[in-house]
Amino acid sequence: MALIVAPVFPNSIFVFNNVDFDLYYLIGARPTDGTYYPYLSSRGPYTQPGSSTPYFVLLEGFENTTYAHASGFPFDSPVTLPASAQISHWTRTLTPGSPAINTTNSLAQMMFGSTHRYSEFKFFMLDENDNHVLSGNIDPIDLDFPSEMSGFGITITYFPLDGDVFILFDYTP
C-alpha cells in the first residue's frame, strides 16, 4: 500500500484589511521539513516605527491582495493590486543568530522555490497620523485550524482552507 503524503504548504495567501488603518506586514518562510533555518523573510519598502530595516509591505484600509503559489515559494509579488503589497526582496537567515542576507526575488526563487513554506505573518497597524495601533505575529502560520486574536476593537482571523491561507483584519463585532 502506497502512503501518500499531501504537501502542507499553502498554494496562495490572501490578505484582507477590512479596517480603516494601514496594515504593514511581512511574510516568513521556513523549510518544508525540519527547523526554521534557513529562514526567509519577505522584504518590502516600509519600515517598522523605530526601526530602519524595511521588511514590511503595505495594505491600506479596505484593500486586499493575493500572493499566488504559482511556482513555489517565495512569492515575488502579489497577483492582485496594490503595488504597495509587492515584496521587493527576501532575506535569508541561515542559522539562529546569523545575520540576515538580502536576496533578490529571483535568487530566492531559484534557491528556495520549492523547499520553503509559508510559516509566519508579522504585522503592525498605523492610524492616519502614523500612531501605532496594534502589532502582532501569527506564528507558526502553517496551522491546520483557524485561529483568532482580538485587540483594540480589531479582530484578526486566520482561516486555512484547501491548503490556502486567508488572513482577515476586521472590526470586532
Added chain:
Amino acid sequence: MKTNYVKPLSFLFVLLIFFSCQKEEGETNQQNLTPNSDITVSARPTPSEDMITFLSSLSEAVIIGQNGNKKEYEETLIKASKDFLDMNGIMYNKATSNSEIFSKALELYSQKTNNLKN
C-alpha cells in the same frame, strides 16, 4: 543654637515629590503619543443583515475548527460563503474551488464594509 532641620528637610521632601511627579507626568505624556490603548478605533460601520449572518457563520466555523473538526469547519465556511454570495446575486461556477468561493465572499464583504463606511 540648635538648628531645626525638620522644616528644610520637609520642604526638600515636598520638592522631591513634586519633581518626581512632574517627571512621571512628562514620561506619561511622551508615552501617550504612541500607545495602543490611546488610539481610538473608529466605530465599526453598522453591517447589513447579510453581513451579520455571514460573520456569525464565520465565527461559528472558527469555533468548530478550533475544536478540531476540520471537515465541518470547511463545510461551514463554504456554506456561509455561498449563502452570502447568493444573497447578493454573485454568480459562481459549480466547479469553482472552495478557496475561490471563500475569497470571493471575503472580497464582497470587504467591499460592502467599505461602502457602508462611505
